[in-house]
Amino acid sequence: MKNSFTILSVEDLKNNRDLVRRILESQGYKVVDAENGLEGVSKAVEISPDLILMDINLPDIDGFSAVTKIRSYPQLASVPIVALTARNVSDDVERAIAIGCDGYLSKPFGVKDLIYEVSSRIGKPRKAQEDTKREKFLREQTTNLVTELQQKFSELTEVHEELNIMHERLQRLDQAKTDFIHIASHELRTPLTMLHVYTDMLRTNPKLTSDKNLSEMIDGLRKGVDRLSDIINDMISIGRVELSTLELVYSPLSIRGVIESVVRDLKKAIIERNLTIEIEIQMTLPSVVGDSSQLTQIFKRLIGNAIKYTPDYGKITVSAIPYHGDTKHLSSDDNAEFIQISVQDTGIGINREDQRLIFEKFYTAAEDTSRHSSGKTQFRAGGPGLGLTIAKGVVEAHGGSIWVESDGFDANQNPGSTFHVLLPCT
Known part of the structure; x- marks a missing residue:
């Protein structure tokens, strides 16, 4: 009886699976679905279906490989298999028959075509074909490859x-x-x-x-x-x-004015460490649009870090220029203008593998994890690892970006580091 037959439908597209299921269940067949070739092989072994509908284009292994593997199981050697495909390849029919399929339907197929193909083959075990020695070796090799792929x-x-x-x-x-x-x-x-x-x-x-x-x-x-x-x-x-809950009050700001204010606040530390700091910012540079308090804190962190990681008698340079590089990732306005502010030091530098990670929360460069002193400006003093994360968040909230450049870490040669900040200008 029809309703005693089980059909395995191997098809990766849900719409196609549902369509086949509705057609066949309307004829009294039980349908089991598989979404890819390896699952199809596994379910075929598990349920020993009376017929298999095998899509050729599958996401993991193609239908031909799945059929080859299925045919390697003695209990599945005589199960009828019908290939279903939307491929328009001239030798697909011959190939399907050669590897062990009994029938072939091209998509889109009609309801009557599917019902006829199934009813004419189900319950009628296929006749075993004698393989030549070469075909046998090729089939075994393909089976082994599929098994390895399954594993x-x-x-x-x-x-x-x-x-x-x-x-x-x-x-x-x-x-x-x-x-x-x-x-x-x-x-x-x-x-x-x-x-x-x-x-x-x-x-x-x-x-x-x-x-x-x-x-x-x-x-x-x-x-x-x-x-x-x-x-x-x-x-x-x-x-x-x-949480993206920063409250920003925007207004036109002079970057030179912001930097000079930060340097005045850090003057004591600069003098104590015998450092030289230079500000190379033209008075004619366009104003940036931002929150005065937040931007002041950003550059206080960056210049403070430069002080912290630069040995005594070192040099820090803060510069700003109009930016003429690509800003498509920052603004959809092709006419948007940006200022690039750079904080360069002659300090110990940053390992290349750390340069992306230092903006992550709580991240501290590996060479500093053994240091237990804490402070804002003491040489190589530790900290909670939040400053650069906050700076990145504030800069991005302004519609800008921040990154670092350094040739690496070397506490003897002091290759230095340069932090760059892009901010939109008026």
Whole structure:
């Protein structure tokens, strides 16, 4: 009886699978689907169908290879196989018959054609054909290749599944870390505010400030509080960058003015480290459009890093020029103009493999992970690894980009580094 027959349909396109299923089920057949050649082979072995419909164009192995593999199983040697294909290749019919197919239908086929091809072959085991010695060897070789491919595909599938699991775990860990930063930074702000207030009160008490030792202790306490405040502010900033909640107030700005302001703020550190800093920015350079506070913080981080990673008596150069390179990735406006600001130092440089990663959250170059001193301008002092991530987020929020160039890391030869920032101008 028709309804006792099982047909395996091997077809990668869902619409085609559904169509074949509807036609055949209307005739009382049971239909089992497979979406690719290797799955078709596996299901054929599993269910031993009464007939197989094999698409030739499949995403993993083609139908010819799948048929060859199926025919290598003794229990499937006599199962009728009908090839289905939209290919327009002159010798496909001969090839299909040669490798073990019993029938052949070209797409698009009619409903009656499919029903006739199935009904005329199902339940009628094919007659075994005697292979020549050469054909036998070729068939065995093809079968071995398909078997090897099955094993490789299975291994790749397992690796893919493991990678997906690891990726999901990393995403959860990253989200947990972000949540912790957000909660911790806000929870720490309240006691930190109290510390600020109390240290200010201590600094204004004449009885305490008149004692040199106590005065130095209070100053040291205040420096520690300020450093902790900077770190907490960075933690809050990184949360805003990740959530795209930065509040930017745009206005025309003089880049030279922004850089000069930053250099004035860092003057003490520059003098203490015996560094030379030069500003090479023309007064006639067009203004940039941006948030004054945020851009000031960006260049404070970049120049601060230059100070931190440049040995004493080194040199830092800050320059800015109109940018004439490709900006299609930044703006759809062909007439958009950009300014390139560069912060160059004569410091220890950055390994090439680190140059892309240093903009990732919490990433610290390998040569600095063993250093435990913390600070903004001490030579090679450590930090939380958030500054460049924040800088990247703020620059991109302005419609710009940031990147670094360096010949590599060398604490003896000091090849230096140059950080470039592109910002839109008026």
